C-alpha cells in the first residue's frame with residue numbers, strides 16, 4: 064500500500080527588532096515542532112534584521128545558535144522585501160509597532176506583531192484594513208491565548224462546564240526598580256513615554272486578556288459586546304507613564320472584570336508560596352477556576368466547585384488541578400508561532416484564537432482608561 068505521509072507545512076520567518084523578547088521567541092521557533100507533537104508544521108528562520116547595525120543582527124543570530132543559513136540584515140526594509148520570507152515577527156517597542164507592521168504588510172508579508180499591537184484602537188483598525196486589502200495574515204502576539212491552559216479554560220467556559228461566568232479578577236504586577244536596575248538601558252522601555260511604555264500597555268494587557276478570554280471570547284458571538292469601563296491610574300512622575308492602573312469592566316451580559324497592573328507592588332511577595340493569591344480567578348455559577356502567577360504564561364489551573372449551605376456542592380465533581388508544563392524545553396512562545404503556521408497553511412487571514420476584533424476591543428478599553436487619566440503618548444505616536 065502506498066504511504067500517505069504528508070510533508071509538514073513550513074513557515075519561513077523574518078525577525079524585525081532583535082532585542083530581548085525576540086531572543087526568547089526565536090529560540091522557541093528553532094525548537095523542533097516534534098517536541099510538542101506539532102508534526103503538521105515546521106518553522107524556518109530565514110533572517111533577522113537590526114536597524115542599528117549589521118553586527119547586532121549577527122550577534123543576535125549567534126546568541127541563539129541560529130543555523131548558518133539564517134541571514135543577518137541591517138535594514139528592516141531589506142527584511143520585509145526578502146523573497147524567501149513568509150511572515151515577519153515584529154518585536155520593537157510599542158511606539159514602533161504601527162509603523163513596522165505597516166512596513167511589513169505593505170510589502171505583502173504576513174505579520175505577527177508583539178503586544179500591544181499598536182498604541183491605540185484607531186491604529187489597530189488601520190492595520191486590520193491594510194492586512195485585508197493586501198490579503199495577508201495579521202495577529203497580535205498575545206502568546207498567552209495560545210497556551211493549552213488558555214485553550215482548555217476557554218473551552219470549559221464556552222461549553223458551560225462551570226456555569227455562567229459572573230466575575231473575573233486578573234492581575235499582572237511586578238515590583239520593578241524603575242529608578243535603579245530598570246532606570247537605565249533595557250528596563251527604561253517599560254517607563255519611557257516616548258516608547259509608549261507604562262504598566263497598562265506592557266503588563267495590564269495580560270490582565271485584560273484574561274477578562275476578555277472569559278467574558279467575551281468564550282461567550283456566544285451574539286452575546287459579545289464592548290464593556291463599560293471605569294478605571295483609576297497613577298502616573299510615574301519622572302516620565303508621565305502609568306505605574307499602576309486598575310480597570311473595572313462591565314460586560315453587556317452582566318459579567319464583571321477587574322483587571323489590575325502595577326510596577327510598584329508585585330502580584331505577591333512570593334508567587335511560589337502556597338498561600339500566594341491566584342493571578343486569575345474566574346468566578347462562575349457552578350465553579351471557580353483559578354490560575355497561578357504569572358498569568359501571561361499559564362501552565363496550570365484549578366477548578367473548585369461552588370457550594371452553599373442549603374444546597375451543598377453545586378457541580379457533580381470534586382476540586383481538581385490540571386497541569387500543562389511547556390513541552391520541549393521551550394518558553395511557550397512557539398504555541399503562537401504554531402497558530403500562525405496553521406492559519407497561513409489553511410489560507411486564514413486571522414486567528415480564531417487571537418481574533419483581530421478582540422485586539423481592537425482590548426485596545427479600545429486601554430484608550431478609554433488612558434483618556435480618563437489624560438495619558439497621551441507624545442511625538443505623533445498616536446497618529447495614523
Ligand SMILES: NC(=O)C1=CN([C@@H]2O[C@H](COP(=O)(O)OP(=O)(O)OC[C@H]3O[C@@H](n4cnc5c(N)ncnc54)[C@H](OP(=O)(O)O)[C@@H]3O)[C@@H](O)[C@H]2O)C=CC1
Pocket residue numbers: 079080081082083084085112113114115116119154155156157159177178179204206249252258265359
Ligand atoms: N510576549 C512577551 O512575553 C514579551 C513581549 N514583549 C514585547 O516585545 C516588544 C519588545 O520588547 P523588548 O524585547 O523588551 O524590547 P527591547 O528594548 O529589547 O527592543 C527590541 C528591539 O527594538 C529596537 N529598538 C529598541 N529601542 C528602540 C527605539 N528607541 N527606537 C526604535 N527601535 C528600538 C532594537 O532593535 P534594532 O537593533 O533593530 O534597533 C531592539 O533590539 C514590546 O512590544 C514588548 O511589549 C516584551 C517582553 C516580553
Ligand SMILES: O=C1OC[C@@H](O)[C@H](O)[C@H]1O
Pocket residue numbers: 265266359
Ligand atoms: O510582555 C511581557 O511579559 C513579560 C514581562 O516580563 C515583560 O515586561 C512584558 O513586556
